[in-house]
Amino acid sequence: MSMSAMSEKEFELKRQGKITRLTNRTFKFDPRVKSGWFSAVYFLKTAEIIKQKRPKQRVTMQFFQKKEAILCGIDEAIALLHSFATNPGELKICALHDGDKISPFETVLTIEGYYEDFGYLEGIIDGVLARRTSVATHVYNVVQAAGDKQVIFMGDRDDHFSQQAGDGYAAYIGGAAAQATHAMNEWWGKAGVGTMPHALIQLFDGDLIKACEAYVATFPQDNLVALVDYHNDVIADSLKVARHFGDKLYGVRVDTAANMVDQYFLNNRHEFGREDLRGTNVRLIRLLREHLDQAGFPNVKIIVSGGFDADKIRQFQQQNAPVDSYGVGSSLLKVNIGFTGDCVLLNGKAQAKEGRQYNDNPRLSQVEFPLI
Structure with a gap:
């Protein structure tokens, strides 16, 4: 049929x-x-x-x-x-x-x-x-926790691919219209969204600038969102890509693994002891925003992903973390x-x-x- x-x-x-x-x-x-x-x-x-x-x-x-x-x-x-x-x-x-x-x-x-x-x-x-x-209920709870911030449904790698169309429709019903694959949008008439994975940077020998240049050349109509945690040096790489692309840079995405501590903190040991500095954390995002603003890039948006659920988003929101969009995956599919x-x-x-x-x-x- x-x-x-x-x-x-x-x-x-x-x-x-x-x-x-x-x-x-x-x-x-x-x-x-x-x-x-x-x-x-x-x-x-x-x-x-x-x-x-x-x-x-x-x-x-x-x-x-x-x-x-x-x-x-x-x-x-x-x-x-x-x-x-x-x-x-x-x-x-x-x-x-x-x-x-x-x-x-x-x-x-x-x-x-x-x-x-x-x-x-x-x-x-x-x-x-x-x-x-x-x-739908998990997505709704995440969307409510995020307030006016965008939620991107990134559940493609967390379940069998045959579930994507139905999960995408359920995510849409729950309030998340930005979704990672075309299949997720199949039942309600839109298209998938996304920029770059770590693999793109790896294929350019770890050169983030070259990877972004290739992305812009291939998809000039897209907003450029640079993935900036490849070298575990989020602030330095964000500033590097912002200075190189200027107004062409729409945003940066931080996807630091939960067991990693960003290089900024390893170079600034006085930061230790304030809070848990592993993974994508509020302190790192706040410092990233401060450095981008001070360098003259207040319009560069910050997207975060990696281990987010309603509770973690709520914590970020309660602490006024300067996040523009949340990417959420596995927690939504239970x-x-x-x-x-x-x-x-x-x-x-x-x-x-x-x-x-x-x-x-x-x-x-x-x-x-x-x-x-």
Whole structure:
């Protein structure tokens, strides 16, 4: 089943609120979902038993989780149902929207229909909602911690590449529109952003100036952001590249490893004892800003990356660290919000395992088929 990315027109209509859901044309699903390849075997056995012994039983399945969170994955789950459920138009689906703030145990999605038509998709829907909501919530928390500073989603190296499109969409829902790969932008119609890795400098024998010159010559339309921690001498290299490129230098990125102490501190031992000087730290960034300003480069922006999460960003913000953008990766991809799907009504009457019951949510809206 081949499905194209969301068109620019669809993206703009959704941004304006003129359409409220993405469609099954947005997502790329493995066609083996239909055969049950990705479903737990007990769901497949249950569907077969019901077909033979108790067909046409109308159930209501509801989904919830247990934290304060930013919901994501709803549109994907609906598209999944539309693509693989039997007779999807006969299902009654009510749902919240991607981007909604949700509470513990709040019902986010209900599906009403014959069990054998959709029941085998329960675990897949749980997984979709769990991953997308976890990423969206982590990104939202980071964006809130960063305030008016830009957050760049750099999660390409922290998980399997096949997850990038969905993770990128979830990051967008969480509030991060600047993302590292084109695939991350696939579902919502934009393009990846980025400048240089350490490998580019290495390929020019460690010569940062030559690497930057090659970058400018090859991508003259881009903003030049120099990666300045290659020699573990952030301030000296930032000043060197700023003096060489002048107004052509847009910014510098600091990505000092957590076990390293920058050369500036090794040359200025009186700095030791004030705070932890390893990695990309507030003191280093403050000194970098001071040196750039004193040298006549107040417009050069500072981007930081390496081990940032909501707590570390919050610490930087509380200390008024002169950061313009935060690059964040691995901390955003931890799946720690699990969803549960339960069948709670049978033919319109309460029937569920002990401790679970139908939990009506007036915030849900019914999904109309066919989708756009």
